[in-house]
Amino acid sequence: MKRLFDALLTQKHYLTPALLFVLLTAGMFVFNLIIVDYIDGYTVLAGGKPIGLVKSKDDVTQRLALLERQIETENQIDIVFDKDLLGYTRTEATLDRFSSIASLDHNLKENLTYKCKVWVLKVDGEEVVYLRTRQEVEQLIDRLNRAFIPKVRSDDKIEDLSIHIMEDLDIQTGLAYTESIKNIDDAFNYLLWGAQERKSYSIQRGDSFYAISKKYGISFTDLITANSHLDPQNLKVGDTVYLTVPKPQVNVEVSYRHVYDQIIYPPVISIRDNSMLRTQLVVDAEGEQGKKRVYADKVFVNDKEKSIIVVKEEILKNPRVRVLRIGTRRTPDDILVARAFLAPGIGVISDYFGSPRWGGRRHIGIDIAVPENTPVYAYRAGTVQTAGWSRAGYGNLVVLEHEDGMLTYYGHMNSVAVKPGQHVEKGELIAYSGNTGISTGPHVHFEIRIDNRPINPLTYLKSH
Template sequence: MRVWVAWCLLAVPALAFSHVKPLSPIPLPEAQVEVGPSVRKGWVVYTVKAGDTLAGLALRYGVDPRHIMWSSGLKDHRLQVGQRLLIPLVGVEERPPRVPPGVEVYRVRPGDTLQGIASRFGVSVLDLVSANPSLESLDRLVAGSVLYVPKGAKGLLLTLGEGQTLVDLAGRFGLSPVQVAKANGVENPAELRPGDLVLLPGIQAKTTYQNLLAKQEAERRARLEAERRRQEELRRLAEERRRQQALAQAQARRQQAQVARPQVRRVSYQEGGMRWPLSGFRITTYFGQRGAFQRYHTGIDLAAPYGTPIVAAKSGQVEVAGWSSVGYGFHVILDHGGGVETLYAHMSRIAVRPGEWVEAGEVIGYVGSTGWSTGPHLHFEVRVGGVARNPLSYLP
């Protein structure tokens, strides 16, 4: 991983002593180079990778997640792959920001809520919001971030900005500088530095709290509306499934009734009747719908021992003799003229070739279990004009 670090030098205030005469400048040797103060503060320019989280990066670099958000101009804790972040780094010689006495620094744990933390420390949610006016939500807390808990005096907790003083903040909120200094345990306000936290006693962030409550209510309503729509969609889908199942069951009952009472029209040989393609067989599956969730059966299945000879049901020309890519395995199709065809599937071996003429009763192959088959049998179809018909209507 390639990391770029952008450093900035902090200005060191010059010390002035009225009782000391300024020293004459000491000439430097030509080879001597004057070096400025050592680096004390900087930023790591980091490119977000898959799996990175704000809390994880803050823990890795030992900084508050909110400082990364402020440095990088983030509006919330969500990160995107490829996004560039400025992670602030503080030199070990620089003291951490000063926290007023009575204010506890709490590191947010997974599962924490603002209400839960307030109850645990015996303070109100408004007190927590006043001590953390940069909060963006009453419901969502970033694990690993810092939360300030006012266990002593309650009030508004602000960060002292560049060029600001305690007296400036006190005057801005109409408070006595002495009162503010006492609440912060400060004897000399000049000791405070930019970045230190200042507690303004008695000041509450009511407007911020009201805005957060309004945002919480809007998000709650949005969640309820999304859940209502989801439940409606689930009910609609369930009703559609019930309707489809009822239709399928009704159709299955009708098909079963037809199978139980087949209406077979017997056709004589003179009208184009056929002979059975096997001898010594047992019908295992009839023509038609087999169940609500099974494919429509386009022929009849005749179970017989492996290798039983299969004969032509009627004289005709061999149209197809070979392997099928749609589950028939080794199969033969005979053309009997007038748009009438017969199909013989799942053969173990074929005894004819395409183009041959065969007479009714002539052997064309042998029973097998090739293709989509679960045991040795002959799948026999009759097609008229390309449409599958019930073979029992054409057999004696």
């Protein structure tokens, strides 16, 4: 080889520069093949992606062990890399191509996931929550058992208390990703509500379940389910309304005998007295509360009533009867309003002008309670403006326009006896009372409007 190169070099004035370059390059390539050594190794794959080049698989095993200890020290929890993602292919390479320790460590941490060694709470054989220590799991179970201990008055008694979790629980070791590990509070909420956070809302003045369901995008039925502790018809300012529908992973059943004293309210005897106005009431005998001792067997699941059976009651003190005398004679206001459009001797005021209505509105008329199909007469002479069904909640409605522009409304009629455009005289039959439209009972809704503004009929009639 050396003689060949020497001969070529001595004759280099005969060679073109291009040919000289080709011969030198070929010579260097042959020199490398003969002189440079190639080493057997492995290309390291993570999920099929090359992440490094090592001489031995043991190199990766050792680095993973060191990285595990490093991460364990930083996070105070034992971990295991997911080695199932690793793969190797045999490779020949020069020494300079093998990965440095720093590069290999970086690529292993970036491309491999790891799981933590945890304690698992299994519910009916399924892994449900992961915690760091067995002690935390045991504390969680203890908290579940104590969560629904009955809260009763200090003078009540609890007998034969039994608390048990209805599902089969098992504690085992396992592996889980870091983000799956819960603390005790989050695990507790998840087991009972199916969520780590139980969202709630504090009742404000004017709130209703319907309005809350619309505001927070939860169905009315789900809202009722999530708040079995509340009466939707009797919400109080400050009551807590839960906005998370429970989807419990465990169910805690609590059974016990509840022994408590209960008031016996006195029976009431009412005597109707036509010598007194219907707004008057006289107590002839005050009466007195009694008391009884109740023995009730109660069963609750996650604080929701499952069954209550009253086993026996003991009378500790008998109540005394309360006697009331209630007036039945119509008031002057009843007579004044009713005679404006009804026959003499009938009708009482059942609701006044300005009383509260749904949605924060106010009553813009006055209601006179009478049986259905009672004849209704025109308050004053006028022209029929409306006679028929109203979409505004009045049901069958008659509206009269009077000479001075005043309007009178007669709502919730069972049927009408006039037609639009018809002239009627004072006291002429215009309809028969009913219970149509938005109504809670048979009555006549009477309304007076001046300049199309509702005014109090009682005030107007007293001055006219």
